[in-house]
Amino acid sequence: MITCEEFTNRVTAYLEGSVPRGERIGMWLHLMLCHHCRRYLRQMKEVVDLLHDVPLGDKTPTEESSTADESTKQQLLEQFRKSRGSSGE
Numbered sequence: 001m002i003t004c005e006e007f008t009n010r011v012t013a014y015l016e017g018s019v020p021r022g023e024r025i026g027m028w029l030h031l032m033l034c035h036h037c038r039r040y041l042r043q044m045k046e047v048v049d050l051l052h053d054v055p056l057g058d059k060t061p062t063e064e065s066s067t068a069d070e071s072t073k074q075q076l077l078e079q080f081r082k083s084r085g086s087s088g089e
């Protein structure tokens with residue numbers, strides 16, 4: 001069984017579908033047992049969906065837009081983690 005820390009470390013990969021099947025099952029089982037991680041996954045999914053909807057790179061050349069997109073995403077995920085940490089749960 002994986003821990004909450006392992007789960008949260010893999011959440012973005014899980015949402016992007018890049019977690020191997022064996023690990024996905026472990027994460028899925030963890031979700032069944034852990035409502036904290038269910039909520040975390042749902043919040044992360046909203047962030048990831050939001051980021052996928054943001055039309056980035058319209059004004060920039062294609063080769064730059066992908067890196068800008070990626071760093072913006074990382075920044076937003078950082079902010080999200082920080083804001084979550086200080087929201088007082």
Ligand SMILES: [Zn+2]
Binds near residue numbers: 005007030034
């Ligand atoms: Zn958990």
